[in-house]
Amino acid sequence: MVTGKVGFVPSHLDQLGDAVPVVVRLPNILRPIASGEASVNAEGATVRAVFDDLVRRYPGLRPSLLTPEGDMHRHLNVFVNDDDVRYLGKLEAKVGDADTLTLMPAVAGG
Amino acid sequence: MVPGHLWDKMVAHCLDCLPLEGCGLLAGRADEAGRGEEVCDIFPALNAARSARLYIVEPRDLLRADRAAEAAGLSLIGAWHSHTHTPAYPSPTDVAQAPDPGWHYVLVSLSDLEPVVRSYRIVNGVVKEELVVLPA
Numbered sequence: 476m477v478t479g480k481v482g483f484v485p486s487h488l489d490q491l492g493d494a495v496p497v498v499v500r501l502p503n504i505l506r507p508i509a510s511g512e513a514s515v516n517a518e519g520a521t522v523r524a525v526f527d528d529l530v531r532r533y534p535g536l537r538p539s540l541l542t543p544e545g546d547m548h549r550h551l552n553v554f555v556n557d558d559d560v561r562y563l564g565k566l567e568a569k570v571g572d573a574d575t576l577t578l579m580p581a582v583a584g585g
Numbered sequence: 586m587v588p589g590h591l592w593d594k595m596v597a598h599c600l601d602c603l604p605l606e607g608c609g610l611l612a613g614r615a616d617e618a619g620r621g622e623e624v625c626d627i628f629p630a631l632n633a634a635r636s637a638r639l640y641i642v643e644p645r646d647l648l649r650a651d652r653a654a655e656a657a658g659l660s661l662i663g664a665w666h667s668h669t670h671t672p673a674y675p676s677p678t679d680v681a682q683a684p685d686p687g688w689h690y691v692l693v694s695l696s697d698l699e700p701v702v703r704s705y706r707i708v709n710g711v712v713k714e715e716l717v718v719l720p721a
Contacts, residue, residue, distance in 0.1 A: 503660070504685045550682065552644040559644050579651065580685065582610070582642035582664045583634070585678030 494518040495572040497525055502579050508535040517576075522553060523566035525576060540578075552579040586616055586718040587624040596700045598629040599667035599693045608632050608640040608666035610647065611689060612654035621715075622662050622689070628653065632666075639678070640666045663689030663704075670696050673703040675712050683707035689715065 500514045509515050510533075517532065519525035530537045540548055546566070547553065553560045553568075554577040560568040570576065599607035609629040616623045628650035631643035642664065654661050668676070673694035675683070683690060686708040694701040706713045 502685070503687060550684070552647060554644075554648050557648070559648075561644075577648060577651070579644070579647055581644070581682070582608070582647060582684060583640060584666060584682050585639045585676045 493520045494524065494528075495520060495570065495574075497570055497573070498575045499525065499529060500575060500577040504580060505536060505539055505578065508539070509533045514575075519570060521566065521570055522547075522555070522560050522568045522576070525570055526566065539580075550581040550583070552581055553577070554579075586621065586720060589719050591624055591627050592702065592719060594629070595627055595665055595691070596693055596702065599665075599695060599700070602632060602667065603695065604637050604669060605635060606632055606637060606640040606667050606669060607693070608642050608664065610642065610650040610654075610661050611663040611665065611691065612650065612657070612659040613662045614659055624662070624689075625659050626654070626657065627665075637669050662687075663691060665691035665693060667693040667695055672696065673701045675705055675707060680707055680710055680712060 496516060496518055498514050499517050501509055506512065517525050517528045519528050526540050540551065542548060555568055555570055555574055598609060609627055611624050612626045613622050613624040630646035633641040633643040651661055673692035675690060675692065689704050690707055691702060691704045704715050704717045706715055
C-alpha cells in the first residue's frame with residue numbers, strides 16, 4: 476500500500492499543501508499574460524499556494540500578483556467567491572475545492 | 586457614447602457624495618457602428634477612501650459591478666470619479682493608478698457651479714482626451 480506523497484506526487488504539488496482545484500478569473504489586463512482566456516485553472520489550499528501555482532504556469536503574472544518581497548500586491552483585489560481576502564488573512568486565506576478566485580486591479584486615484 | 590440619463594446619474598452621484606469624491610464604474614460594449622464603445626449601464630460605488638482628494642472604488646462594489654455587467658452581457662469598460670476642487674483632468678495619482686489602458690476614465694469636476702465632465706484614455710502614463718457622444 477502506498478501512503479502519503481512518497482514518490483508519486485509531482486514536486487511542485489509538494490509546495491501546494493492539500494491542493495484543491497480552483498478557477499481563477501482574470502481581469503482583461505492580465506489575460507494576455509496568461510492563456511488569453513477570462514479564467515484559468517490552478518491549484519492550492521491557500522491564496523498564496525494558488526498564486527504560486529499561477530506563477531509557475533504563467534511567470535509573467537508575478538509582478539501583478541506579488542511584491543518583490545512576496546506580499547500581495549497592494550493594488551490588487553482578490554476575492555474567494557464573494558469574500559475579499561483582506562478580511563480572511565490575505566495570502567493565507569483558505570481556498571476550498573471548486574472555489575473561484577477573482578482578481579481585479581484596484582480602481583483608485585485622486 | 587453615453588446615454589443622457591446615465592450621464593445625469595453619474596453627475597448626480599458625484600453631487601450626492603460631496604464633500605467627498607464620488608466614483609463608479611462604466612459597463613458597456615463595442616458600438617454597433619464600430620465607432621468606439623457604448624456605455625450601457627453605470628454602477629455608482631462607495632468611495633472607500635472617504636476623501637475629498639482621493640478615491641478608491643470599494644472592492645465589493647467592484648466585484649458586484651463586474652458580475653452584474655457580465656450577467657447583462659457587458660464588460661466593465663471604465664470608471665468615473667469627481668474632482669471636487671480641481672478641473673476635469675486626470676491628476677498625477679489618477680495617471681499613476683490607472684489600471685487598464687483599454688478603459689475610459691471619466692472625470693467630473695465640481696469646482697464650478699456647472700459640473701464639467703470629460704473622458705480620457707490613459708496609456709502608459711500618457712493622457713489623451715476622447716470625444717464623448719451624448720445621443721439625443
